[in-house]
Amino acid sequence: MPKKQKQNMNKKRGGQKKQKTPQKDLAPKAKPAEAASSAPVLSEKMKKSKHSLWRHLDPWVIGSVVFAFGIFFALFLVWGYQFTIAGSHSFISTTVAGLQSGGDNDQGLLPQNSDDGKVETFDGTRVLPNKTHHPVAVMFDNHVDARPQSGIQSASIVYETLVEGSITRFMGIFDYGKQDKIGPIRSARPYFTQWVDPLDAAYMHAGGSPEALQKINEYSIKNVYQGQYYWRDPGRPRPHNLYTSSDLMIRDIADNNWQASTTIRRWKFSDTPEKGTHSDGDKIHLHFSGNSIGSLVDWEYVPDTMMYKRFQAGVAHEDAQTGAQITAKTIVVQIIPPIVAIGDHGRLTLNVLGSGVAHIVFEGKHIEGTWKKDVVSSRTVFYDDNGQEVVFPRGNIFVEVIPSDREVTFE
Numbered sequence: 001m002p003k004k005q006k007q008n009m010n011k012k013r014g015g016q017k018k019q020k021t022p023q024k025d026l027a028p029k030a031k032p033a034e035a036a037s038s039a040p041v042l043s044e045k046m047k048k049s050k051h052s053l054w055r056h057l058d059p060w061v062i063g064s065v066v067f068a069f070g071i072f073f074a075l076f077l078v079w080g081y082q083f084t085i086a087g088s089h090s091f092i093s094t095t096v097a098g099l100q101s102g103g104d105n106d107q108g109l110l111p112q113n114s115d116d117g118k119v120e121t122f123d124g125t126r127v128l129p130n131k132t133h134h135p136v137a138v139m140f141d142n143h144v145d146a147r148p149q150s151g152i153q154s155a156s157i158v159y160e161t162l163v164e165g166s167i168t169r170f171m172g173i174f175d176y177g178k179q180d181k182i183g184p185i186r187s188a189r190p191y192f193t194q195w196v197d198p199l200d201a202a203y204m205h206a207g208g209s210p211e212a213l214q215k216i217n218e219y220s221i222k223n224v225y226q227g228q229y230y231w232r233d234p235g236r237p238r239p240h241n242l243y244t245s246s247d248l249m250i251r252d253i254a255d256n257n258w259q260a261s262t263t264i265r266r267w268k269f270s271d272t273p274e275k276g277t278h279s280d281g282d283k284i285h286l287h288f289s290g291n292s293i294g295s296l297v298d299w300e301y302v303p304d305t306m307m308y309k310r311f312q313a314g315v316a317h318e319d320a321q322t323g324a325q326i327t328a329k330t331i332v333v334q335i336i337p338p339i340v341a342i343g344d345h346g347r348l349t350l351n352v353l354g355s356g357v358a359h360i361v362f363e364g365k366h367i368e369g370t371w372k373k374d375v376v377s378s379r380t381v382f383y384d385d386n387g388q389e390v391v392f393p394r395g396n397i398f399v400e401v402i403p404s405d406r407e408v409t410f411e
Contacts, residue, residue, distance in 0.1 A: 124269025140170035151182035164346035166289035183243035276367035329395025
């Protein structure tokens with residue numbers, strides 16, 4: 001044991017005799033005047049000690065640190081891989097893209113009215129130009145395992161109609177606002193593409209039927225299929241766990257340099273639209289698939305809020321993000337011909353072109369009118385019983401597209 005340490009121990013023992021240490025082993029005491037001159041020498045020693053630190057480390061310690069870092073990085077890659085969808089990039093790519101993109105990018109501003117400098121969105125809501133973005137159509141899963149969904153409430157327009165399995169699927173049109181979580185997202189079907197095309201919207205989906213993918217190419221739809229714009233929620237079972245967000249929508253538009261069309265055919269809106277003449281607009285019942293409770297959709301008018309509450313399979317249909325029941329300002333029931341054909345895997349062929357009966361319901365009143373969509377590139381337009389185009393109140397719209405051989409009732 002070094003002698004200085006023995007001295008300290010002897011001091012603590014108190015009763016033991018203090019040992020003498022030869023003066024030749026101790027550095028001579030510096031005089032006060034010499035103290036300052038010794039500082040540079042000590043500093044130089046510290047520098048040498050600091051530089052030699054890594055040379056004296058045990059190679060085993062260095063190897064252990066490197067190995068631990070490698071394990072951590074491998075675990076991070078595995079965690080990131082759970083967000084990957086087939087044939088696409090992973091969540092890690094999304095993270096890198098986010099760092100490179102530089103944040104929000106408001107593009108594709110809609111033509112603004114000259115009275116107050118605001119723009120009118122697809123649901124007639126008037127917002128400042130910097131609150132809008134390029135329209136995006138998102139396919140929503142409506143399987144029982146997908147409910148409750150996130151973000152449907154924020155869509156300007158929601159289309160709902162049948163897919164295989166006697167269930168429905170949604171397509172939400174987003175053109176303003178911000179949502180952190182939107183989904184679950186499912187695959188495309190051909191008749192949904194016919195509603196996307198005239199809006200010049202980017203189309204977010206998780207693949208699609210062969211016919212739907214063919215139509216996306218045929219119509220030159222802005223296709224969003226790369227995984228870097230989606231992620232999977234590990235808390236939900238596949239395939240009902242794929243999501244996106246408003247920020248990822250905006251990033252996708254920016255990455256592709258897409259510009260929104262300024263010539264989109266617009267529906268008409270007013271702060272004081274003319275209501276229907278029929279009083280049976282308080283409740284709507286739609287049986288999309290026979291009398292199965294799972295395919296039953298109900299809307300119920302709430303006079304205090306002037307909104308309609310949605311029920312699915314007999315229970316309140318809620319938004320997962322807010323926990324609130326889904327509501328709509330206007331419900332449009334578009335009657336189309338019966339299912340044209342049932343193909344592979346039960347996939348349906350629906351005819352959404354031409355014309356037919358339409359019911360427009362808002363503020364507790366019911367308009368019995370018609371719908372018309374001549375070609376794929378034209379929007380569906382709704383008319384009242386006098387043949388005049390319907391003027392909607394400002395607010396979100398649900399378009400329920402249902403075959404004529406399914407039951408629809410109004411109360």
